[in-house]
Amino acid sequence: xxxxxxxxxxxxxxxxxxxxxxxxxxxxxxxxxxxxxxxxxxxxxxxxxxxxxxxxxxxxxxxxxxxxxxx
Amino acid sequence: xxxxxxxxxxxxxxxxxxxxxxxxxxxxxxxxxxxxxxxxxxxxxxxxxxxxxxxxxxxxxxxxxxxxxxx
Amino acid sequence: xxxxxxxxxxxxxxxxxxxxxxxxxxxxxxxxxxxxxxxxxxxxxxxxxxxxxxxxxxxxxxxxxxxxxxx
Amino acid sequence: xxxxxxxxxxxxxxxxxxxxxxxxxxxxxxxxxxxxxxxxxxxxxxxxxxxxxxxxxxxxxxxxxxxxxxx
Amino acid sequence: xxxxxxxxxxxxxxxxxxxxxxxxxxxxxxxxxxxxxxxxxxxxxxxxxxxxxxxxxxxxxxxxxxxxxxx
Amino acid sequence: xxxxxxxxxxxxxxxxxxxxxxxxxxxxxxxxxxxxxxxxxxxxxxxxxxxxxxxxxxxxxxxxxxxxxxx
Numbered sequence: 001x002x003x004x005x006x007x008x009x010x011x012x013x014x015x016x017x018x019x020x021x022x023x024x025x026x027x028x029x030x031x032x033x034x035x036x037x038x039x040x041x042x043x044x045x046x047x048x049x050x051x052x053x054x055x056x057x058x059x060x061x062x063x064x065x066x067x068x069x070x071x
Numbered sequence: 072x073x074x075x076x077x078x079x080x081x082x083x084x085x086x087x088x089x090x091x092x093x094x095x096x097x098x099x100x101x102x103x104x105x106x107x108x109x110x111x112x113x114x115x116x117x118x119x120x121x122x123x124x125x126x127x128x129x130x131x132x133x134x135x136x137x138x139x140x141x142x
Numbered sequence: 143x144x145x146x147x148x149x150x151x152x153x154x155x156x157x158x159x160x161x162x163x164x165x166x167x168x169x170x171x172x173x174x175x176x177x178x179x180x181x182x183x184x185x186x187x188x189x190x191x192x193x194x195x196x197x198x199x200x201x202x203x204x205x206x207x208x209x210x211x212x213x
Numbered sequence: 214x215x216x217x218x219x220x221x222x223x224x225x226x227x228x229x230x231x232x233x234x235x236x237x238x239x240x241x242x243x244x245x246x247x248x249x250x251x252x253x254x255x256x257x258x259x260x261x262x263x264x265x266x267x268x269x270x271x272x273x274x275x276x277x278x279x280x281x282x283x284x
Numbered sequence: 285x286x287x288x289x290x291x292x293x294x295x296x297x298x299x300x301x302x303x304x305x306x307x308x309x310x311x312x313x314x315x316x317x318x319x320x321x322x323x324x325x326x327x328x329x330x331x332x333x334x335x336x337x338x339x340x341x342x343x344x345x346x347x348x349x350x351x352x353x354x355x
Numbered sequence: 356x357x358x359x360x361x362x363x364x365x366x367x368x369x370x371x372x373x374x375x376x377x378x379x380x381x382x383x384x385x386x387x388x389x390x391x392x393x394x395x396x397x398x399x400x401x402x403x404x405x406x407x408x409x410x411x412x413x414x415x416x417x418x419x420x421x422x423x424x425x426x
Contacts, residue, residue, distance in 0.1 A: 011117035014128060030102055030133060031385055031419045046366035054422060057369060062385060062419040064102045064133040067125060082188035085199060101173055101204060135173045135204040138196060153259035156270060172244055172275060206244045206275040209267060224330035227341060243315055243346060277315045277346040280338060295401035298412060314386055314417060348386045348417040351409060 005044040015042045015066070024069040025049070029062050039066075076115040086113050086137070095140040096120070100133050110137075147186040157184045157208070166211040167191070171204050181208075218257040228255045228279070237282040238262070242275050252279075289328040299326050299350070308353040309333070313346050323350075360399040370397045370421070379424040380404070384417050394421075 006012060018025055018039045027035040027049055035058065037051035047066075048057045077083060089096055089110045098106040098120055106129065108122035118137075119128045148154060160167055160181045169177040169191055177200065179193035189208075190199045219225060231238055231252045240248040240262055248271065250264035260279075261270045290296060302309055302323045311319040311333055319342065321335035331350075332341045361367060373380055373394045382390040382404055390413065392406035402421075403412045 006115075009114045009116060010112050010119070011114050011128060014119075028102065028104070029419050031383065031387055032102055033383070033419065035420075041365050043364045043366050044361075045364060048365070048369075056420045056422050057366060058420040059415065059418045060130065061132060061416060063130045064100050064104065065106075065127040065129040067127050077186075080185045080187060081183050081190070082185050082199060085190075099173065099175070103173055131201065132203060134201045135171050135175065136177075136198040136200040138198050148257075151256045151258060152254050152261070153256050153270060156261075170244065170246070174244055202272065203274060205272045206242050206246065207248075207269040207271040209269050219328075222327045222329060223325050223332070224327050224341060227332075241315065241317070245315055273343065274345060276343045277313050277317065278319075278340040278342040280340050290399075293398045293400060294396050294403070295398050295412060298403075312386065312388070316386055344414065345416060347414045348384050348388065349390075349411045349413040351411050 012042070015039060015047065018066070018068060026067040026069065027058060028064040028067070029058065030064055031062065036069075083113070086110060086118065089137070089139060097138040097140065098129060099135040099138070100129065101135055102133065107140075154184070157181060157189065160208070160210060168209040168211065169200060170206040170209070171200065172206055173204065178211075225255070228252060228260065231279070231281060239280040239282065240271060241277040241280070242271065243277055244275065249282075296326070299323060299331065302350070302352060310351040310353065311342060312348040312351070313342065314348055315346065320353075367397070370394060370402065373421070373423060381422040381424065382413060383419040383422070384413065385419055386417065391424075 019041065022038050024036065025039060029035070035049050035056050037049045040048040040050050046057050046059055047063065048055065090112065093109050095107065096110060100106065106120050106127050108120045111119040111121050117128050117130055118134065119126065161183065164180050166178065167181060171177070177191050177198050179191045182190040182192050188199050188201055189205065190197065232254065235251050237249065238252060242248065248262050248269050250262045253261040253263050259270050259272055260276065261268065303325065306322050308320065309323060313319065319333050319340050321333045324332040324334050330341050330343055331347065332339065374396065377393050379391065380394060384390065390404050390411050392404045395403040395405050401412050401414055402418065403410065
């Protein structure tokens with residue numbers, strides 16, 4: 001997938017802030033899965049989220065929404 | 072995803088108006104979720120919607136429709 | 143999403159005709175929802191459909207088919 | 214959606230042949246719907262299928278497969 | 285959909301080999317359907333799969349995976 | 356689908372590392388399927404995963420997430 005990764009976009013900046021602030025998040029996927037944890041990194045294709053026990057690299061195409069647990 | 076963000080498009084303008092007028096909306100997702108609240112911002116990739124208790128950053132790819140509660 | 147909006151395409155023209163003729167339509171979405179009403183406008187990203195009570199701005203990515211009630 | 218419509222592609226030619234030969238087809242959608250009828254036209258964005266009673270303009274993004282009833 | 289069809293890619297070559305070797309395959313779709321048969325042709329948009337009784341032209345967007353019955 | 360394959364991206368590198376290290380992974384698909392095995396190769400379009408008994412070539416569009424069993 002051709003992806004854009006303009007680091008001035010609010011949505012890209014928001015995820016960067018979630019990474020820096022290690023904010024707990026909920027990530028809802030198009031499969032209906034809800035992953036919880038902290039965002040470790042993002043790139044144009046994926047977002048990586050981890051909790052104490054596991055690490056998921058999620059394709060952005062599969063994301064419905066991200067919800068910071070602290071807004 | 073390569074996104075276009077032509078601010079002269081009716082659909083972009085409509086969302087901008089929903090933001091300015093703080094209109095309550097329903098956002099139906101491809102997951103079947105229905106989020107309610109006010110639109111806080113949009114960018115080419117996402118729409119952010121919030122109510123009193125929570126804030127969801129929704130990927131546009133996951134949106135089925137937006138329905139202003141006041142039309 | 144990068145969208146094309148070539149107004150000479152049969153599918154774009156058909157929707158324009160549905161708008162001009164205010165033809166009642168059924169819009170089936172990938173969520174399984176069926177919206178009914180008249181098409182108010184289209185742009186490269188969305189189709190707006192309204193009935194007497196409500197108005198839905200539908201992202202084209204979420205459309206399965208449109209079915210004119212009068213063909 | 215940016216679409217390509219290269220009329221030398223086997224898949225485009227196959228649909229053109231289904232149109233010319235008025236072959237009955239089954240069109241399976243990502244919603245799970247199965248539409249039956251004859252293909253009336255295609256463009257880069259949609260395929261229009263009709264039977265005696267109705268006409269559906271299907272967005273290509275929503276198509277899983279097309280199956281000629283006569284192969 | 286803008287498609288790329290670089291015939292040096294492993295995934296394109298693999299499907300070409302399945303065609304040449306007439307390997308029986310399973311094709312799982314995003315609808316949950318599993319089609320079985322032999323791959324007849326591919327182009328940038330579709331993969332055509334046939335068994336003794338039927339022939340399906342599958343849009344690539346709808347494919348989850350292909351699984352050679354002989355690996 | 357137009358795909359980018361920038362081998363400096365974290366998500367591409369991560370998959371390359373999973374290949375080199377033959378790390379067991381779980382691959383969750385948008386169909387809800389969970390495939391387990393080792394990643395054999397990736398290209399811009401697909402990821403190939405195999406276990407002792409079978410081999411699946413998965414279209415990237417169908418991937419929800421990849422989860423290394425050892426992180």
